[in-house]
Amino acid sequence: MTALSINLNKIALIRNSRDTEYPSVIEHAQRCIDAGADGITVHPRPDQRHIRADDCYALAEMLSVEFNIEGNPLAAPMKSDRQGVSDYPGFLEIVRRTRPAQCTLVPDNNSQLTSDHGFDLTRDGDMLAPIIGELKSLGCRVSLFMDPIEEQIRLASDIGADRIELYTGPYAAAYGRAEQHEVLTRFTEASVVAADCGLGLNAGHDLNLHNLATFKTAMHELLEVSIGHAFTVDAIELGLNAAINAYLACLR
Incomplete structure (x- = not known):
């Protein structure tokens, strides 16, 4: 089954709107784990608008599931x-x-405001290759945020990535519209290319309870999705445990 990783950025964003530690990122991570989430994702940006560096350190100490940290490798202090x-x-x-x-x-x-495109590895590949090497030496599996473009995906394999995460914003925007089939076909073809290159396949961005099952069914060996914004909204409406169960059902 495709793994569900919950992105906690929006929980941290709510916390940061007040001078408080409530809601607790750590407590919400544990609640997601207890409800059946397979992993926890965070994206610490330099302005620390939501997840902070200290949150990452605290999560690393307590998590019993897979921890996925996203971000720009060039983000400076x-x-x-x-x-x-x-x-x-x-x-x-x-x-x-x-x-x-x-x-x-x-x-x-x-x-x-948020991530909105994948890497151009014809430009950035030489810069990323040694970074990928260092991360793998630390024991990290390395995934690159990518658009569904065959030549770019093949370059991700060439520079040593273990997986790619397909940026699914265009699919979400096309869902329910006349162009849905055409756009989804590009992602399906990209999933086949990734498998052909020996790359594991992740996906994320604007996936939700309406469009996730269709996407998952169309992909070749989708290993993981990370969902945060839509999940947070659904957790408000349905309750956290029910929202986790609903997303897991989409992935079965």
Whole structure:
């Protein structure tokens, strides 16, 4: 069965809207695990708008499921402008300290609201190759955030990635529209290319209870999805345990 990793960024975002530790990222991680989640994902950005470096350290100490840390490997240290919040030490330093089971590299920047495209490895491959080597030496499985483009996926294999995570924003935008079949076909073909290259396949971004089952069925050997924004909304409406069960049902 495809693994379900819950992204806790939105829980941290709610917490950060007040000068408080409530809701607790750690407690929500444990609740997700108890409800059946297979993993926990976080994406610590330099401005620490949601998940903070300290959250990553605390999660690494308590998690009994797979820990996936996402981020831009070039994200540099940044001073915190909030009292009581530690400085951001740089993305790779967080990974070196926590050694998550999986590290997903994403080509975002500080001005982006959220991740919205995959790597261009014709441009970034030479820069990423030694970083991938270091992460693998730390015991991390390395996944690259990618668009469903065959030549790019093959380059991900060439530079040593273990998996790719397909950026599914375009599929979610097309779902229920006339272009859904055409867009989904591109993702299906990309999943076949990944398997042909020996790459494991993950997916994430704007997947939800409406579009997830269709996507999962169309993919070739989908190993993992990470879901945060939609899950948080569904947990408010359905309750956390019921939301976890609903997403697991989509993946069966």
